[in-house]
Amino acid sequence: MAAAALNGLPETKYGSSTTHVISPTTNGRPNGNATTTEANSERVQIINDEKQFTTELTPQIQRWGLQNAGFDYNIVAVFGSQSTGKSTLLNRLFGTNFDVMDETKRQQTTKGIWMCRAKGMNVMVMDVEGTDGRERGEDQDFERKSALFSLASSEVLIINLWEHQVGLYQGANMGLLKTVFEVNLGLFGKKSADGRNQRTLLLFVIRDHIGTTPLANLQTTLTQDMQKIWDSLSKPPELKDRQLSDYFDLSFSALPHKILAADKFETETKELRQRFADKSRDDYVFKPAYHKRIPADGVAFYMEGIWEQVQTNKDLDLPTQQELLAQFRCDEISAVALNEFNEQAKSQKRPIELGKVVEGLGSMMRNWRTGALTRYDTAASRYHQGVYKRKRTDLIAVLDSTLSPYFLGQLKNLHKSWLATFKKEMLEGMRGDSYDFAEVVAHARERCEKRFLEGAKEALVEDTDWSYEEEFSLLKEEIKSVADQCRKDETKKMVNVIERNVKRQIAEPLELALNKPSPEMWNKVLKAFRETLDKAESSYLTKAKSFNCTEEENDKALAIVRKRAWLALRSKIDEQTADIAFLGKLRTFFEERFRYDEQGVPRVWKPDDDIDGAFKKAKDETLELIPLYSKISPTDKSLEFTLPSDSGDSLATADSDELDFPSTLIIFSETKAIDLANRFRKDADAYYVEAKRSTVSSVAQIPLWMYGVLVVLGWNEAMAVLFNPLYFAMLLVMGATAWIIVTLGLVGPVFQVAKTVANEIQRQLYNILRDQFSQPALAEPVRTRPLRDTQENDHIKEEMRIKREPF
Numbered sequence: 001m002a003a004a005a006l007n008g009l010p011e012t013k014y015g016s017s018t019t020h021v022i023s024p025t026t027n028g029r030p031n032g033n034a035t036t037t038e039a040n041s042e043r044v045q046i047i048n049d050e051k052q053f054t055t056e057l058t059p060q061i062q063r064w065g066l067q068n069a070g071f072d073y074n075i076v077a078v079f080g081s082q083s084t085g086k087s088t089l090l091n092r093l094f095g096t097n098f099d100v101m102d103e104t105k106r107q108q109t110t111k112g113i114w115m116c117r118a119k120g121m122n123v124m125v126m127d128v129e130g131t132d133g134r135e136r137g138e139d140q141d142f143e144r145k146s147a148l149f150s151l152a153s154s155e156v157l158i159i160n161l162w163e164h165q166v167g168l169y170q171g172a173n174m175g176l177l178k179t180v181f182e183v184n185l186g187l188f189g190k191k192s193a194d195g196r197n198q199r200t201l202l203l204f205v206i207r208d209h210i211g212t213t214p215l216a217n218l219q220t221t222l223t224q225d226m227q228k229i230w231d232s233l234s235k236p237p238e239l240k241d242r243q244l245s246d247y248f249d250l251s252f253s254a255l256p257h258k259i260l261a262a263d264k265f266e267t268e269t270k271e272l273r274q275r276f277a278d279k280s281r282d283d284y285v286f287k288p289a290y291h292k293r294i295p296a297d298g299v300a301f302y303m304e305g306i307w308e309q310v311q312t313n314k315d316l317d318l319p320t321q322q323e324l325l326a327q328f329r330c331d332e333i334s335a336v337a338l339n340e341f342n343e344q345a346k347s348q349k350r351p352i353e354l355g356k357v358v359e360g361l362g363s364m365m366r367n368w369r370t371g372a373l374t375r376y377d378t379a380a381s382r383y384h385q386g387v388y389k390r391k392r393t394d395l396i397a398v399l400d401s402t403l404s405p406y407f408l409g410q411l412k413n414l415h416k417s418w419l420a421t422f423k424k425e426m427l428e429g430m431r432g433d434s435y436d437f438a439e440v441v442a443h444a445r446e447r448c449e450k451r452f453l454e455g456a457k458e459a460l461v462e463d464t465d466w467s468y469e470e471e472f473s474l475l476k477e478e479i480k481s482v483a484d485q486c487r488k489d490e491t492k493k494m495v496n497v498i499e500r501n502v503k504r505q506i507a508e509p510l511e512l513a514l515n516k517p518s519p520e521m522w523n524k525v526l527k528a529f530r531e532t533l534d535k536a537e538s539s540y541l542t543k544a545k546s547f548n549c550t551e552e553e554n555d556k557a558l559a560i561v562r563k564r565a566w567l568a569l570r571s572k573i574d575e576q577t578a579d580i581a582f583l584g585k586l587r588t589f590f591e592e593r594f595r596y597d598e599q600g601v602p603r604v605w606k607p608d609d610d611i612d613g614a615f616k617k618a619k620d621e622t623l624e625l626i627p628l629y630s631k632i633s634p635t636d637k638s639l640e641f642t643l644p645s646d647s648g649d650s651l652a653t654a655d656s657d658e659l660d661f662p663s664t665l666i667i668f669s670e671t672k673a674i675d676l677a678n679r680f681r682k683d684a685d686a687y688y689v690e691a692k693r694s695t696v697s698s699v700a701q702i703p704l705w706m707y708g709v710l711v712v713l714g715w716n717e718a719m720a721v722l723f724n725p726l727y728f729a730m731l732l733v734m735g736a737t738a739w740i741i742v743t744l745g746l747v748g749p750v751f752q753v754a755k756t757v758a759n760e761i762q763r764q765l766y767n768i769l770r771d772q773f774s775q776p777a778l779a780e781p782v783r784t785r786p787l788r789d790t791q792e793n794d795h796i797k798e799e800m801r802i803k804r805e806p807f
């Protein structure tokens, strides 16, 4: 009958053997278009003749619609001798369609182990090949293994036996049960992960119960038999005291003869079915305690694992099996969750790499992470809790390590972006003149740090050890260095402004002092300089307060202010003592003494005046000025100003040059002084010549009596003009012309023209005269000067030497 049933059935290649899935509506033929109802009643051979486990169970469970049942399903298996009506019973109880032996052939029907979904119940029913080894001789390998498998994987094991088998040790497969119990004591002995014993219901169904022996008696016999078997087991030492009741519940049911008491059989079967279907009954068989706690979608893998262990004769270890299963399933579920998570995360990878601050990244990351964990938890939490939790931790680690670069990238981008804003705000804040630097910096810094912290906190994901502190302190450092740089620039700017002010303020008093040479000249200069510098320093310190400059920075800046101010003074002095300007000063000084008398009235030299004496005195006095100007040397020593020679600073590159302060006190070198003296002498000599010449010109003046002579001599000519009509007419014309000029108010312009012409003529004449008179006068000084110069130069040198004595 079994052979007939298998003929022409769909086969699934399974190594060298086949696995069968059978749809009842196609009479054992595959039906791809089966309806849901049909699919529900499909059966599958989970272990075939070759003892191989099917690959079809998972898809079949799916087709049965149990994939997502979670724990809301049950497994029942049957154990018993061949041809004891096991398949018939299962079909009656669960509406399944397991093959039933053809009465006429009387041969083994069920081979291997089959599974079918119960009709109208979330129950997976296993029809197991009958025991007794009738077809396999003495080889009880398969029946032992299938029994072990049924016991380990089902919640309720129906032990099917004829009434007459009760009490017969061999006939009722008690020997086999003993072996199975013994081999699996390790399995049952170990507590499961949640600390409870794995319990199984052994439901004895006594077939062909005639009724002469009451069920209670049969029950007692069977219970005693089971107890005997239990007692005779060779238990591991640690499980020695364990009782049968610690692991098994026993339940009993009797069914009348199927043929002789067909009606009663049907009624009783229906009644028995209720024990599987009606959860409200006290004798409902699928108690939660029996459930293996394997989610429905993991049943196939779980069973395959058990079968593998049974096959390789390893000790069955349900918790290990559960763990293995959990590992497999949790990995699968985790991978699915992770895939989806990676897809979501990918979308924001590029923007972050490109340096963009992604708005709401934190909430996105939290959503992705929570989503992945929820997906994992929903499917994996039904599995072995230890494994589930371990794998969850692993998953969290992977999720966090994937998200961590996003977080770090976001921090870096926040850092970059807000630092740039900080710089911008600093520059904007420093526009115009009326800003408080410290306030601008504090404001910009506060805003920048606040925004960074907001962004960083938003990007944080709970339950991670992520921190933004490091990036935050980096940002703070950079903000500080930017602010410091700005402060340096500002200080530099301020020092430049102060320098310009010093230059402007020092210019006038300096000019005044230097244009009035006197021994107190440098006192005045330095006093003015000191006052200006004091003002500059206090103006710096007032402004520097808002810069939050340190004492050291202030000292440096002040040193620079002093140095720049000094150099400004020096450059102004240089301007005033440049060759031309200085010679001008000497000339003026000389002129004032030589060409003007004590009352400041210009001198008109007379032949008996002591021109030489006056000239020498004025020249000597003037030459004495050269040593005075040659060094900044106040007579009042309290006004002396000094600078440390190393006051250079990096604030301005120009200041980085070493300053040799003593050398800045020297205005002229000795050589320069001599050169200036010589040049001045030339000018002075010209004045001398001019004075001499003016004496000559006064000598050459026409005496007054000459004019009388001229009138006398010219009387006749005047009369001739008056009395000659032609000359007289000309005189009239000239008079008329004069009258017109006066009338038209052209006297001024005509006078001006005449004056210009006269001046030009006078100049020409003057040049001619000078050429005539100067030749012999210049020749003499050229010959005599070296001797005189040497003496005077020595005098200047000596003066300068005294001047240059250090303060």
Ligand SMILES: Nc1nc2c(ncn2[C@@H]2O[C@H](COP(=O)(O)OP(=O)(O)OP(=O)(O)O)[C@@H](O)[C@H]2O)c(=O)[nH]1
Pocket (backbone or CB within 6 Å): 081, 082, 083, 084, 085, 086, 087, 088, 089, 099, 100, 101, 102, 103, 107, 108, 109, 110, 111, 129, 130, 207, 208, 256, 257, 258, 259
């Ligand atoms: N006397 C009697 N015969 C039954 C009963 N139930 C079924 N049968 C008959 O017993 C024969 C074997 O029935 P199956 O249901 O195929 O028995 P099985 O235990 O599944 O057989 P294998 O799968 O080959 O081990 C069939 O001819 C049934 O009609 C019953 O309650 N009493």
